[in-house]
Amino acid sequence: MSLDLAAIRAAHDRIHPFIKRTPVLTCEALDTARGARLSFKCENLQAAGAFKSRGACNAVFSLTDAEAANGVVTHSSGNHAAALARAAQLRGITAHIVMPAGAPQSKVHNVVSFGGRITYCEPGLNARETACARLAAETGATLVHPFDDLRVAAGQGTATVELLEDVPDLDFILCPVGGGGLLCGTAVAAKALKPGIKVIGVEPALADDVAQSFRAGRRISIPTPATIADGLRTNCTGEKNFPIIRQYVDDIVTVSEEGIVAAMRELWEKLRMVIEPSAAVPYAALLGNKFAFAGKKIGLILTGGNVDLESVPWLKK
Numbered sequence: 178m179s180l181d182l183a184a185i186r187a188a189h190d191r192i193h194p195f196i197k198r199t200p201v202l203t204c205e206a207l208d209t210a211r212g213a214r215l216s217f218k219c220e221n222l223q224a225a226g227a228f229k230s231r232g233a234c235n236a237v238f239s240l241t242d243a244e245a246a247n248g249v250v251t252h253s254s255g256n257h258a259a260a261l262a263r264a265a266q267l268r269g270i271t272a273h274i275v276m277p278a279g280a281p282q283s284k285v286h287n288v289v290s291f292g293g294r295i296t297y298c299e300p301g302l303n304a305r306e307t308a309c310a311r312l313a314a315e316t317g318a319t320l321v322h323p324f325d326d327l328r329v330a331a332g333q334g335t336a337t338v339e340l341l342e343d344v345p346d347l348d349f350i351l352c353p354v355g356g357g358g359l360l361c362g363t364a365v366a367a368k369a370l371k372p373g374i375k376v377i378g379v380e381p382a383l384a385d386d387v388a389q390s391f392r393a394g395r396r397i398s399i400p401t402p403a404t405i406a407d408g409l410r411t412n413c414t415g416e417k418n419f420p421i422i423r424q425y426v427d428d429i430v431t432v433s434e435e436g437i438v439a440a441m442r443e444l445w446e447k448l449r450m451v452i453e454p455s456a457a458v459p460y461a462a463l464l465g466n467k468f469a470f471a472g473k474k475i476g477l478i479l480t481g482g483n484v485d486l487e488s489v490p491w492l493k494k
Contacts, residue, residue, distance in 0.1 A: 178327050178328065178331075180327045180330055180331055180334075180361060180362070180365050180421060181365060181369070182365065182366060182369035182370070184327070184331045185331050185334040185335060185338060185362060185365065185366050186338070187331070188231075188235040188328075188331040188332045188335055189335040189338060191234070191235055191238050191239065192234040192235050192238065192332060192335065195224070195230070195238070195264070195267055196223065196224055196230050196231055196234060196335075197222065197223055197224055199218060199219045199220050199223050199336070199339070200219050200222065201216050201217065201218055201219070201340060201343045201344055202216075202217045202219055202448060202450070203215065203216055203217070204217075204447050204448055206447050207443075207447050207448070211463050211470070212470075212471045212472065213463070213470050213471060213472060213473050213474070213475050214474045214475065215463075215475050215477060216347065216474070216475070216476045216477070217444075217448065217450075217476075217477050218336055218337075218339070218340045218477065218478045218479065219450065219479050220336055220456075220478060220479055220480050220481065221450065221451070221452050221453075221456055221479045221480070221481050221482030222482065223481075224260075224263065225256070225259045225260045225287060225291070226256065226259065226287060226481055226482050226483040227256035227259070227260065227408075227480055227481030227482070227483060228256075228333060228336055228359060228478065228480050228481065229256040229257045229259070229260035229261075229323075229333075229481070230260040230263060230264070231333050231335050231336060232257075232260070232326075232328070232329035232330065232331075232332035232333045232358060232359075232362075233257060233260035233261040233263070233264040233321065233329070233332070234260075234264045234267070234332060235328050235329065235331055235332030235335075236249075236261075236264070236321045236328040236329050236332065237249060237261070237264035237265060237267075237268050237270075237321065238264070238268065239328050240268075240319060244319050245268060245270050245319065246270075246317075247271075247316055247317035247318050247319070248265060248270045248271030248272060248273060248316060248318040248319070249261060249264075249270065249271075249272050249273070249318050249319050249320070249321045250272075250273040250274075250275070250309055250312050250313050250316065250318035250319070250320055250321070251272075251273075251309065251320065251321050251322065252274075252275035252276070252298075252305035252306060252308065252309040253275075253276065254276065254277060254280050254281075254284065254407050254408060254410060255276070255281060255283075255284025255285070255287065255288070255407065255408065255483060256284065256408055256480075256481050256483060257323040257324075258274040258276055258284065258288045258293060258295075259287035259288045259290075259291060259293070259483070261274065261293070261321055262288050262291035262292055262293030263291040265291075265292070266291050266292050271294065271316075271318070272291075272292070272293045272294065273293075273294050273296065273312045273318050274288055274293040274294060274295050274296070275295075275296050275297075275298055275305055275308045275309045275312065276288070276295055276297055276298070277297070277298060277299065277300040277301075277304070277305060278297045278298065278299060278300065279300065280407070281407060281483070281484075281485050282485060283483050283484060283485050287483055296308055296312060300401055300410075301401045301412070302401070302411065302412040302413070322415075323356060323358070324355065324356025324357055324358035324359075324411070324415050324418065325356060325357075325358070325415030325416055325417050326358070326417070327361075327417055329358050330357075330358045330361040330362040330365075330418065330421075332362070333358050333359040333361075333362035333363070334361070334362025334363060334365055334366040335362070335366075336359075336362075336478060337350065337362065337363045337366040337367050337370075337478075338366050338370070340476050340478070341366070341367065341370050341476075344474070344476060346474055347371070347374060347474050347475065347476045348374065348375065348473040348474045348475065349374065349375045349376075349377060349468075349470065349473055349474070349475045349476065350363060350367050350374060350375075350376050350377070350475075350476045350478070351377050351379055351459035351460075351462055351463075351475060351476070351477045351478070352364075352376065352377070352378055352379065352459065352478050353378075353379055353380065353406075353408075353409060353455055353456065353458045353459060353478065353480050354379065354380045354409070354414075354429065355380065355384070355387075355408060355409035355410070355411040355455070356411045356414055356415050356418065357378075357387060357414040357415050357418030357419065357421075357422055358415065358418060359478070359480065360376075360378045360387075360418070360422060361418045361421040361422060361425075363376060363478065364376040364421065364422065364425035364426045365421065365425055367425075368425050375427045375428075376425065376426050376427055377426070377427055377428050377429070377430060377462070377468060378391075378422070378426055378428070378429040378430075379429075379431070379432060379458040379459050379461070379462045379467070380409055380429065380431055380458060381402065381404035381406050381409055381431065381434065381437065381458060382431040382432060382433055382434075383402050383403055383404040383434065384399070384402030384404045384406065384409050384410055384411065385399070385431050386398065386399045386402075386411060386412060386413050386414060387414045387422070387429050388429040388430070388431050390413075390414055390419060391422065391423070391426070391429040392429075394423070396413055396414060396416065396419050397413065398412050398413040399412055399413070400412070404434060404437075404454075405434055405437055405454045406437060406453075406454040406455040406457075406458060407453075407454070408453065408454075408455030408480070408481065409455050409458070428468065430462050430467040430468060431467075432458050432461035432462055432464075432465055432467065433461075436461035436462075436464055436465050437454050437457050437458055437461050438454070438457075439461065439464055440457035440458070440460040440461035440464055441454060441457040443460070443464070444457065444460060444479075450479065450482075451482055451484060452479050452480075452481065452482050452484065453480075453481045453482060453483055453484040454484075455480055455481060456478075456479045456480040456481050456482070459477040459478065459479075460477055463475070
C-alpha cells in the first residue's frame with residue numbers, strides 16, 4: 178500500500194468504532210508563557226492510553242480472516258504492545274508480544290489486561306526482532322511492526338485529521354518521533370489537508386537517530402538509547418518511513434532529558450495532565466526554544482499517558 182490521505186481516511190472509517198476521538202485542550206497560562214497559541218491533541222486519553230491504538234486497530238482490522246487466523250505478533254516497549262493486544266482482543270485473535278526486560282510495569286500490566294501473551298527479551302532492537310521472528314515462525318502469527326508498517330502509519334495519521342478538523346488554522350504541528358510511524362502519518366495528513374503547515378519531529382538528544390538520518394539523507398543506526406522516553410528508544414527509523422519523513426517533514430529537533438522532565442511537570446501543573454516522557458518531547462522543544470514559534474498557532478500531539486509514579490515524583494506530594 179501507499180501512504181496518502183485516502184489511505185488515512187480509509188483507516189479512520191475502519192477504526193472509528195474502536196477508538197476515541199480525543200479532545201484538543203488549550204491553556205491560557207501556557208499560551209502566555211510561551212508567546213504562542215497552543216493546542217494539545219490528547220492521545221494520552223486514547224483507548225489503551227496512547228495513540229498506538231489507532232495504528233494497531235487499522236493493521237488488525239485490515240487483515241483477511243486467513244491472515245488473522247494464527248493471531249498477530251510484535252515487539253514493543255509498551256504502548257504498541259498494549260494497543261495490539263487490545264485490537265486483537267476486539268477481533269478475537271491472539272496477540273504475541275515481545276517486550277524488553279525492564280519495561281515499565283504500568284505498560285506490562287496494560288498488555289496483560291488485554292490478554293497479550295508476553296515474551297521477554299534483552300533490551301535492544303536486534304534482540305527484540307530476533308525474538309519476534311522466532312515467535313512468528315513458531316506460531317504462524319502475522320507481524321504487525323510497531324512503526325515500520327504503512328497500515329500502522331495510516332492509522333496514526335488519523336489523529337492529525339481530527340486535530341486539523343478541530344483547529345484548522347495551525348501554523349505548526351509538533352510530533353514525537355521514535356521509529357517514525359506517527360510522524361509519517363502526521364506529516365502526510367497535515368501536508369495534504371494544509372500544504373503550508375510546518376511539521377516538526379521531536380526526539381530526545383540521547384535517541385537522535387532520526388535527526389542524524391534527516392541531516393545525512395540516509396538511515397543511521399545508533400546504540401540502544403538510554404533516554405527516559407522509553408517509547409522513543411529506537412536504534413534506527415523505519416525503512417518504509419524514512420523516505421516519507423524526508424519528503425514531508427520540515428525539520429527534526431532534539432531535546433534534553435532535563436527538558437523532557439520539565440515539560441512533564443509544567444503540563445501537569447498547568448493542564449493537570451499526566452503524560453509519559455515520550456509524550457512530553459514536543460512541549461520540551463518549546464521550552465528549549467528549538468525553533469522560531471513566537472506568535473504562531475501550534476498543535477502538539479500528546480502521545481501517551483502510561484506512566485509509572487516513580488518518574489513523576491511531584492504527584493506524590
